[in-house]
Amino acid sequence: MTKDDAVLRMTDIVAKFVAFTGKRLPDDVREKIAELAGQEEEPLAKAIYQTMLKNQELAQELNRPSCQDTGAIQFFLKCGANFPYMSELSGILRESVIRATKEAPLRHNAVETFDEYNTGKNVALGIPSLFWDVVPERDDCEIYTYMAGGGCSLPGHAKVLMPGEGYEGVTRFVLDVMTSYGLNACPPLLVGVGIGTSVEVAALHSKKALMRPIGSHNPNPRAAKMEQLLETGINKIGLGPQGLRGKNSVLGVNIENSARHPSVIGVAVNVGCWSHRRGHIVFDKDLNYTIDSHSEVDF
Amino acid sequence: MAKKVLTTPIQAEDLEDIHVGDVIYLTGRLTTCRDVAHRRVIEEKRPLPVDVKDGAILHAGPIIRPLGEDKYEMVTVGPTTSMRMEKFEEEFIKETGVRLIIGKGGMGDGTMRGCRDYKAIHCVFPAGCAVVAATCVEEIIDAQWKDLGMPETLWTSKVKEFGPLIVSIDTHGNNIFEENKVIFNKRKEEVYEEICREVRFIK
Numbered sequence: 306m307t308k309d310d311a312v313l314r315m316t317d318i319v320a321k322f323v324a325f326t327g328k329r330l331p332d333d334v335r336e337k338i339a340e341l342a343g344q345e346e347e348p349l350a351k352a353i354y355q356t357m358l359k360n361q362e363l364a365q366e367l368n369r370p371s372c373q374d375t376g377a378i379q380f381f382l383k384c385g386a387n388f389p390y391m392s393e394l395s396g397i398l399r400e401s402v403i404r405a406t407k408e409a410p411l412r413h414n415a416v417e418t419f420d421e422y423n424t425g426k427n428v429a430l431g432i433p434s435l436f437w438d439v440v441p442e443r444d445d446c447e448i449y450t451y452m453a454g455g456g457c458s459l460p461g462h463a464k465v466l467m468p469g470e471g472y473e474g475v476t477r478f479v480l481d482v483m484t485s486y487g488l489n490a491c492p493p494l495l496v497g498v499g500i501g502t503s504v505e506v507a508a509l510h511s512k513k514a515l516m517r518p519i520g521s522h523n524p525n526p527r528a529a530k531m532e533q534l535l536e537t538g539i540n541k542i543g544l545g546p547q548g549l550r551g552k553n554s555v556l557g558v559n560i561e562n563s564a565r566h567p568s569v570i571g572v573a574v575n576v577g578c579w580s581h582r583r584g585h586i587v588f589d590k591d592l593n594y595t596i597d598s599h600s601e602v603d604f
Numbered sequence: 605m606a607k608k609v610l611t612t613p614i615q616a617e618d619l620e621d622i623h624v625g626d627v628i629y630l631t632g633r634l635t636t637c638r639d640v641a642h643r644r645v646i647e648e649k650r651p652l653p654v655d656v657k658d659g660a661i662l663h664a665g666p667i668i669r670p671l672g673e674d675k676y677e678m679v680t681v682g683p684t685t686s687m688r689m690e691k692f693e694e695e696f697i698k699e700t701g702v703r704l705i706i707g708k709g710g711m712g713d714g715t716m717r718g719c720r721d722y723k724a725i726h727c728v729f730p731a732g733c734a735v736v737a738a739t740c741v742e743e744i745i746d747a748q749w750k751d752l753g754m755p756e757t758l759w760t761s762k763v764k765e766f767g768p769l770i771v772s773i774d775t776h777g778n779n780i781f782e783e784n785k786v787i788f789n790k791r792k793e794e795v796y797e798e799i800c801r802e803v804r805f806i807k
């Protein structure tokens with residue numbers, strides 16, 4: 306395969322995958338929604354869940370994006386340092402978004418700041434957003450795709466706490482976001498919490514936490530315990546689907562963390578809405594690909 | 605339970621027995637109406653070019669496919685955050701005589717007063733269910749204020765059993781989101797205390 310052929314192939318696959326993720330939710334989200342729907346007894350909550358499930362069926366049947374807000378596209382990369390198309394990757398991803406926008410179709414969601422106009426293509430300065438992790442000694446490339454909708458991006462908050470506030474302060478911070486902004490972000494939510502030193506570190510952790518599958522746990526036992534405590538606790542608040550009350554509030558709580566400066570605790574919260582359009586695709590060095598977020602991919 | 609379907613034109617009496625938390629559906633005419641249209645009616649004092657008296661509006665910006673010769677198809681339509689229209693809604697209800705307002709999330713005291721005094725209700729359509737909404741649209745019959753662009757144009761559609769619509773403000777002065785907030789905040793404090801006992805990792 307020449308380099309040009311390779312670029313075309315990868316662009317084509319990513320474009321189709323992105324378009325596809327707008328129409329079908331990942332397996333873990335679908336399973337969790339079905340599970341939560343089954344627990345509801347109130348007619349109101351049940352009616353909302355039934356509509357959600359019907360919507361996902363219709364989206365597939367009619368081949369349309371399931372939510373009208375197909376977000377700003379973001380890519381989280383774990384790229385092997387020896388992946389042969391590393392230099393071409395940002396161009397490939399940008400082009401694939403333009404293609405997906407036409408083919409899906411996706412809503413035009415890229416507005417240039419200051420000049421304040423919509424480019425009409427879903428690409429603009431820094432959109433799609435690329436977050437790079439380069440992995441030594443590997444020659445494959447993992448890509449998480451994400452549609453960052455307006456409603457689910459809005460609750461995002463980050464703050465640097467004083468150590469005296471402790472993990473109790475972290476708890477307060479997370480819970481406050483849930484009962485204010487969380488309500489309108491289309492619950493049940495996947496909640497990402499990031500802990501580190503400064504705001505950007507915490508914020509990036511909180512978003513990467515949303516790329517982790519529902520039901521996975523932080524490897525640190527205390528962090529994993531806090532995930533569980535927050536999940537149980539927020540569920541007890543009972544936001545329910547669409548914030549209209551129900552047995553649960555969240556799809557899950559994922560915490561990602563790194564060490565901190567002794568004088569501060571940086572904390573951030575990000576949420577994914579019930580329509581959590583996350584995809585995960587891995588290319589090997591010959592551009593054979595595997596998709597593990599979605600079974601039965603048909604494109 | 606029988607499906608409760610409201611049909612336009614809607615009379616004040618039709619709304620009497622409807623309470624917050626009820627699930628209803630709409631058949632008849634529905635007009636999309638959002639930020640700038642509200643501003644024009646209230647601040648610019650321009651009459652709404654669509655008669656929505658005893659009718660229904662939807663806070664939404666749809667994706668429309670033009671079919672030529674002034675014909676259009678609704679591809680997806682999902683509600684947008686109603687709270688952005690809160691500033692105008694009380695007066696808007698009074699000015700236009702609209703009976704049913706559909707959107708996403710709750711609205712505030714102004715809308716609650718408008719609904720109570722002039723007999724209207726606010727309902728939530730489950731957000732993220734844009735394909736369901738689009739399939740309840742039979743046809744688009746009118747487009748006004750097209751100068752506002754696709755999302756803001758007043759698109760009037762014929763809809764059939766558009767819903768489910770969850771009543772969030774009724775004609776009796778109730779507002780489900782305000783009631784829920786009180787409950788959520790109370791529960792939050794209990795949860796906070798519980799979790800804090802377990803996360804004293806800094807010792």
Ligand code: SF4
Pocket residue numbers: 372373374375454455456457489490491578579580682731732
């Ligand atoms: S929060 Fe998610 S489901 Fe709700 S409207 Fe936005 S993108 Fe769609």
